[in-house]
């Protein structure tokens with residue numbers, strides 16, 4: 001594409017050098033991956049500054065540079081106020097505005113995003129729609145899956161991926177939208193049709209200044225839905241009525257608001273909820289009728305996830321019987337309340353709870369079913385919100401009969417220091433510290449007796465443990481299975 005044509009997507013820019021005949025073949029934010037004809041986007045990162053790699057980009061064949069700072073280069077330089085935001089808009093234009101080609105559903109909130117996107121994928125598939133999916137576990141086009149590094153990838157990867165989805169004829173796409181992505185403008189350039197809010201509780205206070213700042217980032221998804229109605233276009237905000245943050249978020253958009261929850265005022269509402277150890281049943285009342293749901297998903301928090309997915313599916317025009325069939329078929333999401341087989345005496349559950357609220361929800365659910373003792377194995381990630389560490393530890397102690405505190409992904413932090421942060425406010429008994437995660441899981445399994453439940457929290461579907469900058473193979477489910485086998489053999 002001609003650079004000048006591409007730049008018509010931006011309202012303002014300063015140009016340095018001759019742009020007339022410049023042809024752009026590719027957009028790239030990593031100088032090491034620049035090819036002949038790339039537009040190199042300089043991003044001031046958390047670790048390094050992309051502006052420092054202009055020479056390498058030019059040497060690799062960059063046709064032009066998009067920069068925020070004044071820079072010298074042998075190729076034309078386009079200066080903008082925010083390269084991150086401008087790059088998102090340019091990437092959308094470069095790839096033919098792919099998100100205008102199919103409905104896009106974005107899901108944000110502290111907990112439940114992955115679960116809601118998987119529920120939506122399965123509802124849309126049940127409705128014979130081919131879907132795209134982007135989130136924490138993976139990226140999917142139809143049934144083909146690809147690995148991802150971030151829950152919400154950077155804008156250049158995102159827009160290219162949406163173009164691939166369009167070429168593969170997806171009927172709709174569902175994606176998780178993290179607060180980091182909203183704050184960093186990764187989703188600028190996405191034309192969302194439905195925006196879903198799950199809930200807000202403490203997390204990521206290493207990144208966001210405070211809870212208000214975090215809420216503000218979430219609100220950007222709803223603001224991005226727009227405040228004007230295009231001819232014939234219907235856009236929806238799907239909001240959790242029972243979460244106090246919902247009242248703020250609904251004011252961030254002038255589009256239609258559909259609420260869900262257990263309160264009588266919600267548009268999509270759960271009544272007669274029956275929480276059982278192997279299933280959850282409830283009645284779902286909606287503006288287009290009522291259905292009974294008998295689901296394999298466990299816990300009241302999953303009732304909220306199902307309501308959110310159903311409300312978004314209703315907005316996307318899916319009939320109620322299809323929603324019902326799909327929710328009832330859904331087996332669960334990898335690493336979310338996933339049982340580990342192997343013992344006839346006690347139960348072992350692996351779950352991705354890595355925030356205070358999710359840990360509390362899962363432990364509350366387990367306590368509701370436990371015939372005997374509840375054991376929890378849990379740690380906190382390194383290079384992440386330190387403020388959640390003591391909170392998670394006291395929740396573990398409050399709800400479990402015995403807590404074993406261990407390492408999650410220590411990353412570049414000292415595992416002992418993370419554990420000290422977790423246990424700093426605890427006193428008395430009811431917990432122990434076993435730094436090595438494999439040993440901690442084995443310890444819990446060895447302690448468990450008939451009727452007990454062991455919860456292994458925090459890493460869910462992850463198949464690695466990140467220590468320093470290295471990811472070592474580690475899967476809680478495999479480690480637990482091995483520990484159960486070893487304990488049965490003794």
Ligand SMILES: CC(=O)N[C@H]1[C@@H](OP(=O)(O)OP(=O)(O)OC[C@H]2O[C@@H](n3ccc(=O)[nH]c3=O)[C@H](O)[C@@H]2O)O[C@H](CO)[C@@H](O)[C@@H]1O[C@H](C)C(=O)N[C@@H](C)C(=O)N[C@H](CCC(=O)O)C(=O)O
Nearest residue numbers: 029030031043045046047048050053150151152154178180
């Ligand atoms: C804090 C944060 O968001 N960091 C993201 C950021 O990394 P960074 O700022 O460190 O990048 P950097 O290494 O300083 O590089 C800056 C620029 O220089 C370029 N560069 C660098 C080196 C070089 O030789 N040449 C060059 O051009 C880089 O390509 C980049 O464009 O840009 C990277 C590329 O897009 C991201 O992968 C990375 O996410 C890291 C891995 C991360 O952990 N992010 C977390 C905090 C995150 O975003 N999490 C959210 C929420 C998860 C949840 O739901 O809870 C998510 O959406 O994943």
Ligand SMILES: Nc1ncnc2c1ncn2[C@@H]1O[C@H](COP(=O)(O)OP(=O)(O)OP(=O)(O)O)[C@@H](O)[C@H]1O
Nearest residue numbers: 110111112113114115136301336351352353358362
């Ligand atoms: N609606 C919910 N409310 C509270 N906790 C939930 C809810 N849904 C799931 N959880 C808990 O949070 C954990 C993570 O769920 P899920 O992966 O769906 O959330 P997420 O928002 O995608 O998380 P992440 O921010 O890491 O991407 C689950 O394993 C469960 O413990």
Ligand SMILES: N[C@H](CCC[C@H](N)C(=O)O)C(=O)O
Nearest residue numbers: 354380381384408409458459
């Ligand atoms: N998306 C979250 C996942 C946390 C998972 C937990 N296992 C950890 O490593 O802290 C994050 O990057 O903060």
Ligand SMILES: [Mg+2]
Nearest residue numbers: 113114136176
């Ligand atoms: Mg997720």
